[in-house]
Amino acid sequence: MTEPADKNxxxxxxxxFAVSKTTFYRREFxxxxxxxxxxxxxxSMAAIFGPLxxxxxxxxxxxxxxxxxxxxxLVQIGRGLWGELGGDKLERYERLSANIAKREAxxxxxxxxxxxxxxxxxxxxATNLKKAAETALLEAQxxxxxxTTVLLIGLSLLLLVKLxxxxxxxHAYERQYLKWRSxxxxxxxxxxxxxxxxxxxxxxxxxxxxxxxxxxxxDETLSAFTGGLLGDRLPMTEFPVGKEYFTIxxxxxxxxxxxxxNRFGGVFDGITHVIRSVLNAIETLLIGxxxxxxxxxxxxxxxxxxxxxxxxxxxxxxxxLAFMGLWEISMITVALIGTGAFLCxxxxxxxxxxxxxxxxxxxxxxxxxxxxxxxxxxxxxxxxIAFFGTGKPPGVLATLIFAMPPxxxxxxxxxxxxxxxxxxxxxxxxxxxxxxxxxxxxxxAMPSIMTGINQTILMSLSMVVIASLIGAEGLGxxxxxxxxxxxxxxxxxxxxxxxxxAMVIDRVAQGAYKKNQD
Amino acid sequence: MQPTSSQDMIVLENVWKIFGYxxxxxxxxxxxxxxxxxxxxxxxxxxxGIADCSFSVRxxxxxxxxxxxxxxxxTMVRHLNRLIEPTAGKINVLxxxxxxxxxxxxxxxxxxxxxxxxxxxxxxxHRTVRDNVAFPLQIRGESKAKRWEVSQRCLAMVNxxxxxxxxxxELSGGMxxxxxxxxxxxxxxxxxxxxxxxxxxxxxxxxxxxxQFMELSQKxxxxxxxxxxxxxxAIRIGDRIAIMKDGRIVQIGTPEEIVTQPADDYVRDFVExxxxxxxxxxxxxxxxxxxxxxxxxxxxxxAPRASHAASLDALIDISATTTHPIVIHDDDGKEIGxxxxxxxxxxxxxxxx
Numbered sequence: 001m002t003e004p005a006d007k008n009x010x011x012x013x014x015x016x017f018a019v020s021k022t023t024f025y026r027r028e029f030x031x032x033x034x035x036x037x038x039x040x041x042x043x044s045m046a047a048i049f050g051p052l053x054x055x056x057x058x059x060x061x062x063x064x065x066x067x068x069x070x071x072x073x074l075v076q077i078g079r080g081l082w083g084e085l086g087g088d089k090l091e092r093y094e095r096l097s098a099n100i101a102k103r104e105a106x107x108x109x110x111x112x113x114x115x116x117x118x119x120x121x122x123x124x125x126a127t128n129l130k131k132a133a134e135t136a137l138l139e140a141q142x143x144x145x146x147x148t149t150v151l152l153i154g155l156s157l158l159l160l161v162k163l164x165x166x167x168x169x170x171h172a173y174e175r176q177y178l179k180w181r182s183x184x185x186x187x188x189x190x191x192x193x194x195x196x197x198x199x200x201x202x203x204x205x206x207x208x209x210x211x212x213x214x215x216x217x218x219d220e221t222l223s224a225f226t227g228g229l230l231g232d233r234l235p236m237t238e239f240p241v242g243k244e245y246f247t248i249x250x251x252x253x254x255x256x257x258x259x260x261x262n263r264f265g266g267v268f269d270g271i272t273h274v275i276r277s278v279l280n281a282i283e284t285l286l287i288g289x290x291x292x293x294x295x296x297x298x299x300x301x302x303x304x305x306x307x308x309x310x311x312x313x314x315x316x317x318x319x320x321l322a323f324m325g326l327w328e329i330s331m332i333t334v335a336l337i338g339t340g341a342f343l344c345x346x347x348x349x350x351x352x353x354x355x356x357x358x359x360x361x362x363x364x365x366x367x368x369x370x371x372x373x374x375x376x377x378x379x380x381x382x383x384x385i386a387f388f389g390t391g392k393p394p395g396v397l398a399t400l401i402f403a404m405p406p407x408x409x410x411x412x413x414x415x416x417x418x419x420x421x422x423x424x425x426x427x428x429x430x431x432x433x434x435x436x437x438x439x440x441x442x443x444x445a446m447p448s449i450m451t452g453i454n455q456t457i458l459m460s461l462s463m464v465v466i467a468s469l470i471g472a473e474g475l476g477x478x479x480x481x482x483x484x485x486x487x488x489x490x491x492x493x494x495x496x497x498x499x500x501x502a503m504v505i506d507r508v509a510q511g512a513y514k515k516n517q518d
Numbered sequence: 519m520q521p522t523s524s525q526d527m528i529v530l531e532n533v534w535k536i537f538g539y540x541x542x543x544x545x546x547x548x549x550x551x552x553x554x555x556x557x558x559x560x561x562x563x564x565x566x567g568i569a570d571c572s573f574s575v576r577x578x579x580x581x582x583x584x585x586x587x588x589x590x591x592x593t594m595v596r597h598l599n600r601l602i603e604p605t606a607g608k609i610n611v612l613x614x615x616x617x618x619x620x621x622x623x624x625x626x627x628x629x630x631x632x633x634x635x636x637x638x639x640x641x642x643x644h645r646t647v648r649d650n651v652a653f654p655l656q657i658r659g660e661s662k663a664k665r666w667e668v669s670q671r672c673l674a675m676v677n678x679x680x681x682x683x684x685x686x687x688e689l690s691g692g693m694x695x696x697x698x699x700x701x702x703x704x705x706x707x708x709x710x711x712x713x714x715x716x717x718x719x720x721x722x723x724x725x726x727x728x729x730q731f732m733e734l735s736q737k738x739x740x741x742x743x744x745x746x747x748x749x750x751x752a753i754r755i756g757d758r759i760a761i762m763k764d765g766r767i768v769q770i771g772t773p774e775e776i777v778t779q780p781a782d783d784y785v786r787d788f789v790e791x792x793x794x795x796x797x798x799x800x801x802x803x804x805x806x807x808x809x810x811x812x813x814x815x816x817x818x819x820x821a822p823r824a825s826h827a828a829s830l831d832a833l834i835d836i837s838a839t840t841t842h843p844i845v846i847h848d849d850d851g852k853e854i855g856x857x858x859x860x861x862x863x864x865x866x867x868x869x870x871x
Binding site: 432 | 653
């Protein structure tokens, strides 16, 4: 053979990869690689042994896909061969028949006792039941007649799967070969270990599944097979554990929370107190001040910070709140969000700076942050109630848990985004660490930090409804009420109010930031 | 080690830098067993950044450090203001033992005595040009008025008047680097460290900045350590050049010494493409006057004269106007040698007679 040198090399590497049946794979891989369109390449071994061929050659994707497909086909065949098709219907028929017999016996008794009317009633019931029983029997017979069809479908499915296996195998193996070329840790050749693993998996999965889907009384059948070991003592249809462990652990959890609440009551009260004082200050500012003053200040601030268009929008939004009679509770809500956001920023930025500087601290904190963001709010509402009771301060705390991660993350991101070269230059001019932070790192991280603050504010807003569940008043409570009484109009108007609050805060913040950028 | 004169502003003695967790063990092993760079990497997983570097820089001198990327030149210059701590060795700047300084003294030293210019400018994007230049003074806690006055003066030195209120991203690369230079000059340091300052610029701008820097350098007499990967640049700018390879200094010398007497093949490879016309001088190629045998009819008394420090370039100019050989005299006017056409051509060709 006079192949070009590089092709010989390629062929040699295919030999190294395939180990056995090298001429076959060399030929087929070449065919696949030289084809411009679809090429049919048949592998009998793969068709015959199916998933096990994949296991032997280390193509586990092939193994799993075709194991499932073959299993599906085999279940159909099993149902056709020995499956009691319509078994459930037959059971119903038997149950009904027994019932009929019982009613008839009762009727006979009543007749003997001279209660003709009672006997009549029972017999009427029996007649009705008979109709139902006949229908069930008919359905059962019909189903049983379908057995041949099911068997045929199963067989043709199996054939189809085998064809797929045979024609797909070489393509899959060629892809494996290409991966192997760049990553020699990928399995090459045949592996006895793979075959053993494949067999173990097949034996674990196939028989039980087959029985479960082809036999009506799975556990009884299994127990008959295994002398009561499987099925009776170890049921297969459902996991043999109830709520025993769950109850024990939950009880311990209760105790733990109670203990913590008692032991650290002072700490929790202190936290509540701090939050309440911030909340009171902001509430006084927003509600204590006459409404015209607050409105004018907000609109003027929007104008100064973000320009005329956003100021007009703000005025319109405030007018909506006022004319709907929602002014006061809106301000309560804003105070709640404001407190939450303020505390988020107060705690979040220093934490973010720390995590930005220390890789180890960030690695430790990251799962906690993920947890804070992904945990459904209802889950941590419960311990919050246990430790802090109900009302606004716990509502603020729930907001903190949910809304703090973005500002922490984005501050850390911003800190890590400060170019090393810039930091180095600052150090070369004699910066101390504090000077570096204030003059270089924070200013350069500011865009990212601002994004974080914005996100935190918006996420606080989304928490108002949930916070109202634990007694935080405001627009959230209005919506919650609407939900309880299915008051559609109230819900819509309240929802719009929250939306306007959010949009005003977001637009003003973004507008201010953009204006700063220009 | 030769005794250091009082004129030496920067003295490095046997400085080593080894990167990695086992740096100290690796250092000990190197001293005991004389391991090579690859041995250290294989045995300790440590990278040798700087190996046994010693040199001194005199007052007002421009000392170029030339090497390819990875040769350790940027690491080396960061030792001079201790942005990187050495693993072993002594570093003395302006007569002070840098390694003995505490944090506060080190910061003071960086803020007052050692200015630095970076390859990637590293300006602060949120500050105007004026405030960027004033940054080192702000760090020192100077008043705003003082900062701005100095900033103005330094910007004038680099011909950037009128750009004070711009932001760095509004300036071209060359202008940004001039801001970087102005910033380094703002604290009026005695020592300037320049880490490939012109490498990121295009050739034309680079040449302009080189000229501008040389002009400034002659005016200000700052002791300068100038890092570059470009031998042409080193030769243009440097009073002396150190050539680095794999963390070691291969050769230190004046541009002429480097070009005419390369220490090894590595340096010779570099020097090969360099034009010698302005680097080689009459005394390197002349034939001593006692050994010169004039051709028939040639009389040396009619021959033109040139100083022993005349460059080949100058000698070619003279030779083009006459058929006579050129007589070379020393600083006192005494005739010491002769350069005829053959000697001159050979000198151009090889740099050496």
